[in-house]
């Protein structure tokens with residue numbers, strides 16, 4: 001423990017949980033039958049349940065832990081509409097063949113619009129704002145690569161993207177850390193746990209059974225139905241949706257070996273003096289950077305604290321390990337925050353896929369929506385929604401993420417033992433990028 005960085009009220013839980021803390025609530029019994037059983041009660045699971053119910057299809061959500069245990073109440077709350085799609089955990093944006101890239105970006109733009117619609121229709125009070133995002137270029141060649149992407153983003157996702165050269169970047173961020181960067185106007189931010197709670201309330205208003213502490217332990221065929229065994233009883237369902245993202249486990253081995261769970265870590269600072277707080281990100285955007293071991297940050301909804309995240313480690317580690325690393329990364333960008341104390345530090349899992357794309361589809365008879373690749377507030381909400389529309393047979397077009405291909409690798413069966421090595425290697429590559437380019 002580095003006592004000098006921790007505030008006296010430090011807690012190793014998400015800052016967002018001050019507003020909504022995951023709870024099992026009054027335990028809802030697991031019903032004996034449902035038309036659709038959804039495994040996992042994060043954004044994807046809840047948004048699938050909500051959309052199914054709107055079409056008269058009865059759905060049950062089965063969550064292993066408290067409601068909101070997963071990444072959906074732990075994330076940074078930055079909402080993107082395409083700029084992150086196809087970005088692998090190497091930080092590199094993968095190349096997708098010409099025609100498909102436009103469809104992917106168009107779906108990502110629709111995911112952003114879906115958040116807008118849900119927040120309005122369900123009256124979700126979650127500090128939803130659309131100030132845009134600034135993606136700082138860590139090296140000169142990254143700035144050049146960003147410049148080449150601007151036109152595609154604007155044409156296919158109406159991103160409102162443009163470049164900001166280094167001599168003007170202080171209009172976006174009170175730091176000289178980057179070689180300029182890209183602004184993406186069509187980006188937003190929200191309070192992730194309040195957005196989660198809003199989806200939960202919307203489901204409850206429509207009578208969806210949401211069962212906490214109901215880990216699904218086995219799924220098997222029972223005639224033309226599914227027999228879904230949970231920690232709190234057995235359910236018979238017509239369809240099953242797996243929405244477990246970075247927490248996908250041995251229940252679904254064929255899916256587990258297609259997603260790599262990677263930890264992401266965040267700290268929140270104590271309340272800053274108003275002048276300092278107001279000066280750090282003058283236009284209140286969310287920020288991220290082009291490093292392989294990237295950081296992402298924003299001010300808290302009240303504008304008083306820095307909420308700063310990144311891959312302090314690629315694996316789950318204690319907050320006493322991740323917080324000093326993140327604090328150092330924060331001071332690299334904002335030397336003016338030296339001496340500021342950390343009040344919260346936490347971690348959660350994201351799921352990367354081997355082709356860096358989110359996926360929905362059907363495998364061994366089960367529906368799935370998985371693979372946020374680090375950016376899933378909009379995307380996982382959207383994939384849950386798309387999966388529901390497919391099951392309810394109301395989808396009027398095929399989502400570009402709904403494909404047969406969901407790559408695996410002969411050397412990977414779901415245990416990401418290689419992550420610490422990968423983390424070290426990418427830190428080195430980041431260092432070389434800055435040095436050489």
Ligand SMILES: Cc1cc2nc3c(=O)[nH]c(=O)nc-3n(C[C@H](O)[C@H](O)[C@H](O)COP(=O)(O)OP(=O)(O)OC[C@H]3O[C@@H](n4cnc5c(N)ncnc54)[C@H](O)[C@@H]3O)c2cc1C
Pocket residue numbers: 039040041042043044045062063064065068069070071072073074075076077078079080214215216217243244245246247248249251263264265266296309346347348349350372374375376377378379380
């Ligand atoms: C620290 C951090 C920062 C992030 N920052 C951002 C950001 O700024 N912007 C952004 O867009 N995205 C961000 N993300 C990603 C985003 O949070 C996720 O993509 C999104 O929340 C995933 O939602 P989900 O519903 O798919 O999964 P989750 O919310 O992770 O839910 C999956 C649930 O499945 C449950 N489960 C697993 N196995 C079983 C089982 N057998 N039975 C029953 N339940 C089971 C788990 O308990 C878990 O609650 C971040 C993630 C983290 C961890």
